[in-house]
Amino acid sequence: MATVNEGAVPDFLRMDQAVGSDPANAKKTGSWHGWPTKDITPVTLSDNEGRTVRIRTPVMDLEGLITPTDLHYTVQHFAVPPVVESAAWELQVYGEVKAPLTLNFAQLRRFPGRSVRTVMECSGSDATFFEYFKGEGPKPSRTQEGMILSASEWTGVPLAAVLHEAGLTAKSLFVRAEGNDRGVPNTAAPGTKPFYYDKGLPIEKALHPDTILAWAQNGQLLEHLHGAPVRLLVPGWSGNWSVKWLNKLEVLEREPDCWYHYQFYYYGDSPDDPNKELITTIGVKSIITQPNDDTEQMSPGVHMIRGYAWSGAGAIAQVEVSVDGGESWHAAHIEQPRERFMWVRWSYRWDVRQRGTHHLMSRATDEVGRVQSHEPRYNHMRKNFSAIVGYKVSVG
Numbered sequence: 377m378a379t380v381n382e383g384a385v386p387d388f389l390r391m392d393q394a395v396g397s398d399p400a401n402a403k404k405t406g407s408w409h410g411w412p413t414k415d416i417t418p419v420t421l422s423d424n425e426g427r428t429v430r431i432r433t434p435v436m437d438l439e440g441l442i443t444p445t446d447l448h449y450t451v452q453h454f455a456v457p458p459v460v461e462s463a464a465w466e467l468q469v470y471g472e473v474k475a476p477l478t479l480n481f482a483q484l485r486r487f488p489g490r491s492v493r494t495v496m497e498c499s500g501s502d503a504t505f506f507e508y509f510k511g512e513g514p515k516p517s518r519t520q521e522g523m524i525l526s527a528s529e530w531t532g533v534p535l536a537a538v539l540h541e542a543g544l545t546a547k548s549l550f551v552r553a554e555g556n557d558r559g560v561p562n563t564a565a566p567g568t569k570p571f572y573y574d575k576g577l578p579i580e581k582a583l584h585p586d587t588i589l590a591w592a593q594n595g596q597l598l599e600h601l602h603g604a605p606v607r608l609l610v611p612g613w614s615g616n617w618s619v620k621w622l623n624k625l626e627v628l629e630r631e632p633d634c635w636y637h638y639q640f641y642y643y644g645d646s647p648d649d650p651n652k653e654l655i656t657t658i659g660v661k662s663i664i665t666q667p668n669d670d671t672e673q674m675s676p677g678v679h680m681i682r683g684y685a686w687s688g689a690g691a692i693a694q695v696e697v698s699v700d701g702g703e704s705w706h707a708a709h710i711e712q713p714r715e716r717f718m719w720v721r722w723s724y725r726w727d728v729r730q731r732g733t734h735h736l737m738s739r740a741t742d743e744v745g746r747v748q749s750h751e752p753r754y755n756h757m758r759k760n761f762s763a764i765v766g767y768k769v770s771v772g
């Protein structure tokens with residue numbers, strides 16, 4: 377182990393000199409954030425053994441683009457599966473391939489690596505806004521409930537590299553990814569047998585270079601709740617495609633009949649709707665983070681209205697802000713970097729002189745021309761809410 381050569385460290389760099397002796401530098405808590413003690417806490421739920429199994433992200437409190445891993449939301453449909461050590465992990469690749477293969481963790485890591493920064497949004501995020509928009513429920517509070525929305529840098533290898541190693545044929549049209557968690561959904565038909573969580577990705581998306589098998593998140597090996605040792609990561613598509621605790625890749629000629637396709641993550645008016653549409657790409661969406669539900673009266677003067685914007689279909693091209701309930705719109709400043717799958721931060725300088733109530737809104741447009749809508753796309757499962765949510769603020 378290397379030892380520090382005390383003599384080589386200049387006095388001003390020594391920890392005791394720098395912070396220890398001066399009471400003004402004593403560790404502080406509360407709203408002071410110069411020490412890693414600022415109380416930004418996720419909304420969590422624990423199992424009956426005290427383990428955290430659900431996390432909702434306090435998006436209004438975030439700075440920058442990366443959600444710290446301990447604040448990144450987590451969702452799983454079944455019980456969290458037992459830990460599989462990376463040394464014991466294996467990935468089976470089989471089905472419509474030239475040469476089925478089994479890879480261990482070390483072998484997977486020999487493929488050329490790739491990192492991708494992406495926003496991840498659960499289809500169920502903001503679902504209670506559907507009732508609110510229909511006038512059937514109170515306005516949900518994103519500050520109090522947290523959001524099923526986060527963003528990370530993920531590191532792994534392109535799924536395409538592994539598929540090419542196994543060898544694709546003209547019949548390799550879908551890739552079914554299966555996790556290690558097993559159960560029976562609450563809403564499944566009586567008699568449904570337990571099954572492993574799985575999703576069947578069309579080959580075009582499977583071969584996209586940013587669709588990766590990830591073993592790391594934000595510079596560290598994956599944590600168990602996020603799918604360790606290896607998960608699938610499908611940027612731009614709803615979170616449920618990014619299969620955690622990945623064990624198997626089955627290549628198929630036809631779309632597999634995964635339960636979480638047309639029984640859960642679909643658009644449609646009812647379970648019997650003959651025109652069900654599978655949910656893939658996430659919407660074009662912006663949210664205002666400042667001011668927010670916790671903001672009390674604002675004083676006349678300059679305020680920064682801030683937020684995030686993202687789209688599953690392309691980079692964000694424009695964000696506009698309205699301070700009069702959507703009658704007039706002004707361009708917001710979009711902060712760099714603006715990456716294809718990442719969210720962006722935006723801000724609008726609002727110089728407000730007039731006292732009274734003002735109705736703030738934000739509207740995002742992506743590079744393929746999709747514009748955030750005023751009305752949600754209603755669907756029986758209440759998935760993928762992406763409409764504009766306004767905030768009334770009082771200036772006085």
Ligand SMILES: Nc1nc2c(c(=O)[nH]1)N[C@H]1C(S)=C(S)[C@@H](COP(=O)(O)O)O[C@H]1N2
Pocket residue numbers: 448449450451452453454496497498499554555556557573601602603614615616617618619620621
């Ligand atoms: N194996 C497995 N993978 C899964 C799920 C699951 O239940 N089992 N849930 C999906 C859903 S609905 C979402 S939104 C994301 C959440 O990923 P995270 O917990 O790392 O944020 O994982 C997806 N991958």
Ligand SMILES: [Mo]
Pocket residue numbers: 451497498499500615616
């Ligand atoms: Mo989800």
